[in-house]
Every structure is written in structure tokens, then in C-alpha cells.
Amino acid sequence: MQFxxxxxxxxxxxxxxxVNSASSSLLGLSGAVDRAVHKAGGISLTAACRSLKGCRTGxxxxxxxxKLPAKYVIHAVGPIWVGGKRGEEEELLSCYRKSLSLAEDKGVRYLAFTSVSTEDKRxxxxRAAAAVVPLLMEEGGKMERIDLVCADAEMQAVYTRAAVLFWLRHLNDAHKDELADMIEEAMISLVMLQVETDKPDPIAFAEQVRAMKRVLxxxxxxxxxxxxxxxEKAADTVMQSYQEQPEIKSSSGLESLLQSYY
Incomplete structure (x- = not known):
């Protein structure tokens, strides 16, 4: 799975x-992104949500x-943050798991999430990234691709760091017999984290994978x-490398390489 x-x-x-961060009414009342999804989807989307008669938290x-480019919208109702002692993390993870399950049931291969509950429910x-990213990386394997679509660069950095830490911990815990293959997979995944094009130039991509190995x-x-x-220090170094690496341009020659790992 490519993340x-x-x-x-x-x-x-x-x-x-x-996946939209929705209110329990499902009527586009949760926040700016929820309103935008309903506006872009049109009155038919709102009517379909009204027919569902709401959705519980989690x-x-x-x-x-x-009218949206996506065939489906999954309306995930995350928790309102009230200090973290009322089961908010369990509810947040629950709505992400339910979103994955609904997507799998519909045969979805490419799924894109907003950051549920962070912008509209405080x-x-x-904390959201630390909980959610491992779940998506570990339980989203039936997808070919999952994108976390962020509202701004600050949010992107938070979720990117969570993904970097996920891989560093896995490398740290890996058995020596598994380490070589895991290093290669981790380097490719780390390079791909912020690559916007679907078909990166294979030469530039291979060089960035080598550069990531040097960094780590x-x-x-x-x-x-x-x-x-x-x-944590290794994560800081990787995050700095994202500021320094050149943009990878589009090409059509990388698909077979990526498919061998995702």
C-alpha cells in the first residue's frame, strides 16, 4: 500500500x-471542509446524507x-476533543477503521482521508497523527493507495513525521533476517510520502531512495x-531532508518498481 x-x-x-470529517447529523455542519464537500457534491449528496438519519460518534x-470527482464519500464522525479522558482516541480510531471497512466493501482501491476531528472538533x-498513521499503515493494506489530504503545510509536517516515526520504529524492531528487505521498503515509502505525481521519474526517484539511505x-x-x-533525532534528520530534496517530476517508468513493494 502506498501512503x-x-x-x-x-x-x-x-x-x-x-473520507470527510462529518458531524453526527451528516448535513455538512461540522466545519469548513464538511461544508465544502456538501457544496461540491451538490444537493443530491446532502439529500443522500439526510436519508441516512445521522451517524454516531466513532x-x-x-x-x-x-458531483465530486470521487465515486464515493465516506462520512466519518470523529469525536469532539474534551481533554482526552473520555475515550476520544478510541472513537477516532473507530471511525477510521469503519471508513476502511466501508471502502473495502465497495471495492475501493484508492482512498483519500481528510484529517478527521482536528480542524472541526479541536x-x-x-495526537491524532500519532494514533491514526500507524492504523492506516497497518490496517489499510487492502488499498493500493491511501492519501492523507492536509489543509496546510503545518498539518502535512505533523502527519509526515508520524509516518517517519512509524518506519523508524519498525526498522528498530526488525529482526536481522528481515532488515534488508524492510530497509528497501522503508526508503521507498519515505521518499514517496510527499511525492505528488502518480508516476515519478525513475532516475530521480532512484537517486532520492539512495539519498534517503545516506540520511539514515x-x-x-x-x-x-x-x-x-x-x-527522534533520526526523524528530525528525515524531516529536514524533505525541505532539501528536489521535486520529483512525472514519468511512466516507475510502476513496476513501486508495485513490487505495494
Missing amino acids: RVLVGDITKWPADAI DAKITFGY YPRQ RPFLDMSQPRGIVDI
Whole structure:
């Protein structure tokens, strides 16, 4: 599964299905993105949502996308943040799992999420990313691609770092017999995190994979187990590399390489 974290407008995303952060009424009242999804989908989308008669927190329901580019819209009802002691994380993860399940039932291969609950229900971005990214990476394997579509660069950095930490922890915990294959998969995934084009230029892409290995070589050369401080420092280095790496242009020659890992 290819996982990307990109900045953009979810109402224009060419995925098979998009996941909207909805209110329990499902009537486009949760926040700016929810309103935009209903506006772009048209009155038929709102009418379809009204017929569903609401949705409880921690759950999700699905409609067609109508005027949206996506065939389906999954309306995920995340929790309102009230300090983290009322089961908010469990409810957040529950609506993401339900969204994945609904997408799988419809045969969706390319799914795009908004950041559920963070912009409309005060859920802290870093806490949401730390919980949600591992879930998507571990349980979204039936998808060919999952995009996390962010409202701004700050949100993109938060979710990107969560994905970087996911891979660093897996590398840290890997058995030595699994490490070589996992390193290759991790480098490709880390490079692809912020690549916007669907078909990157293979030469530029291969060079960035090699560059990512160089960035992480000090971390990979450490004896195991590495400490939390080591993982955090390696994550800082990877995040800095995203600021320095050149943009990967589009090409059509990379599909077979990516398919061998996703």
C-alpha cells in the first residue's frame, strides 16, 4: 500500500473515495471542509446524507460522491476533543477503521482521508497523527493507495513525521533476517510520502531512495536496540531532508518498481 501525505483540496481529489470529517447529523455542519464537500457534491449528496438519519460518534456511513470527482464519500464522525479522558482516541480510531471497512466493501482501491476531528472538533493534530498513521499503515493494506489530504503545510509536517516515526520504529524492531528487505521498503515509502505525481521519474526517484539511505545510515549503523532519543533525532534528520530534496517530476517508468513493494 502506498501512503502519501499531501496538501490539497479534498473536494478535487481524484480518488475512488474520499473520507470527510462529518458531524453526527451528516448535513455538512461540522466545519469548513464538511461544508465544502456538501457544496461540491451538490444537493443530491446532502439529500443522500439526510436519508441516512445521522451517524454516531466513532462510526461512518457512505454515499455516492455525485458531483465530486470521487465515486464515493465516506462520512466519518470523529469525536469532539474534551481533554482526552473520555475515550476520544478510541472513537477516532473507530471511525477510521469503519471508513476502511466501508471502502473495502465497495471495492475501493484508492482512498483519500481528510484529517478527521482536528480542524472541526479541536482534536490535537499531533495526537491524532500519532494514533491514526500507524492504523492506516497497518490496517489499510487492502488499498493500493491511501492519501492523507492536509489543509496546510503545518498539518502535512505533523502527519509526515508520524509516518517517519512509524518506519523508524519498525526498522528498530526488525529482526536481522528481515532488515534488508524492510530497509528497501522503508526508503521507498519515505521518499514517496510527499511525492505528488502518480508516476515519478525513475532516475530521480532512484537517486532520492539512495539519498534517503545516506540520511539514515548513521541510524541504521547503530547497534540495537536504539533509544527513543535516537529515533527522534533520526526523524528530525528525515524531516529536514524533505525541505532539501528536489521535486520529483512525472514519468511512466516507475510502476513496476513501486508495485513490487505495494
